[in-house]
Amino acid sequence: xxxxxxxxxxxxxxxxxxxxxxxxxxxxxxxxxxxxxxxxxxxxxxxxxxxxxxxxxxxxxxxxxxxxxxxxxxxxxxxxxxxxxxxxxxxxxxxxxxxxxxxxxxxxxxxxxxxxxxxxxxxxxxxxxxxxxxxxxxxxxxxxxxxxxxxxxxxxxxxxxxxxxxxxxxxxxxxxxxxxxxxxxxxxxxxxxxxxxxxxxxxxxxxxxxxxxxxxxxxxxxxxxxxxxxxxxxxxxxxxxxxxxxxxxxxxxxxxxxxxxxxxxxxxxxxxxxxxxxxxxxxxxxxxxxxxxxxxxxxxxxxxxxxxxxxxxxxxxxxxxxxxxxxxxxxxxxxxxxxxxxxxx
Amino acid sequence: xxxxxxxxxxxxxxxxxxxxxxxxxxxxxxxxxxxxxxxxxxxxxxxxxxxxxxxxxxxxxxxxxxxxxxxxxxxxxxxxxxxxxxxxxxxxxxxxxxxxxxxxxxxxxxxxxxxxxxxxxxxxxxxxxxxxxxxxxxxxxxxxxxxxxxxxxxxxxxxxxxxxxxxxxxxxxxxxxxxxxxxxxxxxxxxxxxxxxxxxxxxxxxxxxxxxxxxxxxxxxxxxxxxxxxxxxxxxxxxxxxxxxxxxxxxxxxxxxxxxxxxxxxxxxxxxxxxxxxxxxxxxxxxxxxxxxxxxxxxxxxxxxx
Numbered sequence: 001x002x003x004x005x006x007x008x009x010x011x012x013x014x015x016x017x018x019x020x021x022x023x024x025x026x027x028x029x030x031x032x033x034x035x036x037x038x039x040x041x042x043x044x045x046x047x048x049x050x051x052x053x054x055x056x057x058x059x060x061x062x063x064x065x066x067x068x069x070x071x072x073x074x075x076x077x078x079x080x081x082x083x084x085x086x087x088x089x090x091x092x093x094x095x096x097x098x099x100x101x102x103x104x105x106x107x108x109x110x111x112x113x114x115x116x117x118x119x120x121x122x123x124x125x126x127x128x129x130x131x132x133x134x135x136x137x138x139x140x141x142x143x144x145x146x147x148x149x150x151x152x153x154x155x156x157x158x159x160x161x162x163x164x165x166x167x168x169x170x171x172x173x174x175x176x177x178x179x180x181x182x183x184x185x186x187x188x189x190x191x192x193x194x195x196x197x198x199x200x201x202x203x204x205x206x207x208x209x210x211x212x213x214x215x216x217x218x219x220x221x222x223x224x225x226x227x228x229x230x231x232x233x234x235x236x237x238x239x240x241x242x243x244x245x246x247x248x249x250x251x252x253x254x255x256x257x258x259x260x261x262x263x264x265x266x267x268x269x270x271x272x273x274x275x276x277x278x279x280x281x282x283x284x285x286x287x288x289x290x291x292x293x294x295x296x297x298x299x300x301x302x303x304x305x306x307x308x309x310x311x312x313x314x315x316x317x318x319x320x321x322x323x324x325x326x327x328x329x330x331x332x333x334x335x336x337x338x339x340x341x342x343x344x345x
Numbered sequence: 346x347x348x349x350x351x352x353x354x355x356x357x358x359x360x361x362x363x364x365x366x367x368x369x370x371x372x373x374x375x376x377x378x379x380x381x382x383x384x385x386x387x388x389x390x391x392x393x394x395x396x397x398x399x400x401x402x403x404x405x406x407x408x409x410x411x412x413x414x415x416x417x418x419x420x421x422x423x424x425x426x427x428x429x430x431x432x433x434x435x436x437x438x439x440x441x442x443x444x445x446x447x448x449x450x451x452x453x454x455x456x457x458x459x460x461x462x463x464x465x466x467x468x469x470x471x472x473x474x475x476x477x478x479x480x481x482x483x484x485x486x487x488x489x490x491x492x493x494x495x496x497x498x499x500x501x502x503x504x505x506x507x508x509x510x511x512x513x514x515x516x517x518x519x520x521x522x523x524x525x526x527x528x529x530x531x532x533x534x535x536x537x538x539x540x541x542x543x544x545x546x547x548x549x550x551x552x553x554x555x556x557x558x559x560x561x562x563x564x565x566x567x568x569x570x571x572x573x574x575x576x577x578x579x580x581x582x583x584x585x586x587x588x589x590x591x592x593x594x595x596x597x598x599x600x601x602x603x604x605x606x607x608x609x610x611x612x613x614x615x616x617x618x619x620x621x622x623x624x625x626x627x628x629x630x631x632x633x634x635x636x637x638x639x640x641x642x643x644x645x646x647x648x649x650x651x
Contacts, residue, residue, distance in 0.1 A: 064550065064553055092557070094556065095554055095555065097556055105547055109550070109551045110548055112644075112645075112646065113570055114565070114569075115645075122555070122557065123557075126557055126558075127556060158645040160645070171551075
């Protein structure tokens with residue numbers, strides 16, 4: 001891609017990231033050779049089912065993985081410096097300050113014994129030259145911004161006095177407290193009910209506009225990505241299967257796995273008789289993953305070569321790439337290539 | 346909060362009343378009396394003694410008389426230690442017992458909890474394994490065995506500490522170790538497992554994600570959460586240590602309250618049995634009360650006004 005050329009627009013570039021967990025059962029290769037670029041002000045969606053390596057990729061970027069997880073190789077270039085080489089002390093200055101994270105379960109992500117106000121203020125005080133009083137003012141502003149009513153009074157409340165949606169708003173307030181350049185949201189709406197989900201998404205969208213923060217949105221909900229992202233990365237078995245703009249993925253997908261995901265989601269235009277098609281089988285075991293494409297065992301179009309050799313990424317056009325043998329010039333012509341085009345017509 | 350405290354104080358008084366009543370009647374149901382064991386007591390003398398101590402009164406009258414004097418904080422005269430009241434007995438033994446008890450409590454809090462945190466931070470590495478091995482031994486070996494072993498090694502073989510008494514401060518070392526051995530081990534094991542569990546919680550990940558310093562993450566976010574189960578267990582542990590102190594005071598020949606307690610039972614020294622039971626009961630219920638208050642302070646989810 002030419003994006004390396006226009007360097008100033010790139011905020012984060014992950015190259016050949018490999019992350020493994022060294023468990024009793026062997027090395028779990030959770031992330032295998034992932035390349036990922038996030039531009040300034042961009043919202044990138046990372047989708048995939050559980051265990052596809054989405055969260056581990058995010059945790060690797062912030063180097064939040066704990067024993068037995070470890071980054072094996074690769075670079076995480078953030079604003080020109082490689083985070084993979086940074087010390088823990090240097091990472092502390094970046095976490096919560098330049099790159100912050102929202103987690104999946106707001107019910108457990110806040111400390112139950114500390115007031116919500118203090119949990120926001122401590123991040124501010126850690127990273128900014130503000131005293132307690134100024135930090136408090138800022139925290140109240142943040143709570144107002146994430147639309148928590150009666151913010152000043154609620155500063156003194158504990159997390160158990162908030163609902164799930166309200167807690168996620170608090171998490172967002174914490175994450176935005178130092179105006180980060182990158183916000184990693186790891187399934188921020190998964191644990192919430194649908195109404196709250198849309199409220200939180202709307203809030204994130206608005207705040208994105210206000211702060212011009214880049215967002216890496218991890219989710220397994222395609223509806224969420226379509227709503228807010230400009231680019232989508234589809235992950236499976238610790239690898240990136242397909243990457244492209246929202247239109248590329250939804251209307252011109254060139255990967256059997258992405259198509260499988262799209263077919264398994266209900267669409268408003270479907271007639272009532274038609275059934276959703278689940279992807280058969282289960283995700284691969286990442287301890288000694290099989291040679292070849294990780295999706296091959298579940299793929300309807302799998303060929304001989306798919307089980308023995310992993311395909312390279314093929315660029316369909318600028319910004320749209322897919323890792324599939326079917327796109328190889330010597331591959332037999334398959335009807336699947338046009339299938340993605342019809343899905344949402 | 347105030348309402349809660351008042352409620353609890355009423356409950357404490359009822360508890361104490363029940364303890365007094367039960368002990369009083371159980372004690373009197375044991376065959377024999379304070380003066381039946383003595384040889385060659387002329388009948389006239391025995392009668393005079395009974396009269397003097399109102400032992401010839403009907404039991405219910407003795408009971409109400411006793412309640413009345415207890416309500417005035419008078420535990421009565423000792424039957425066996427002539428010329429001494431039970432209040433004086435307790436006052437004489439208290440400094441030694443309190444010192445041993447408080448030192449043991451301090452030891453489990455100041456040493457036990459940090460050991461647990463240390464082990465949790467080094468989970469499954471050799472310092473953790475070593476400390477937990479010792480703690481497992483401490484939990485499983487009864488205090489009188491630890492006491493005897495300590496005496497044998499440090500007093501008899503090495504001669505570092507006196508074998509009995511507390512004339513020198515070194516005399517406190519072994520009793521405190523023996524008395525707190527179980528609780529110390531238990532608290533450090535509990536702190537370790539509790540902290541390990543807390544370290545895996547989502548909010549700890551959040552704290553790291555905020556870029557906080559490790560000391561802040563461990564102490565502010567980890568320790569308070571990790572200590573909740575520890576605080577719960579510390580109350581009963583202190584109680585267990587106090588009851589254990591009878592044995593320890595006997596082994597190390599300490600002039601504390603505990604030794605009177607054991608002797609008073611064999612002697613049927615009614616007032617002393619009652620007095621010391623009440624004394625320990627008060628300490629116990631007060632400690633449990635304080636622990637509950639602390640619990641409410643640590644965990645905002647516990648509302649003490651209900």
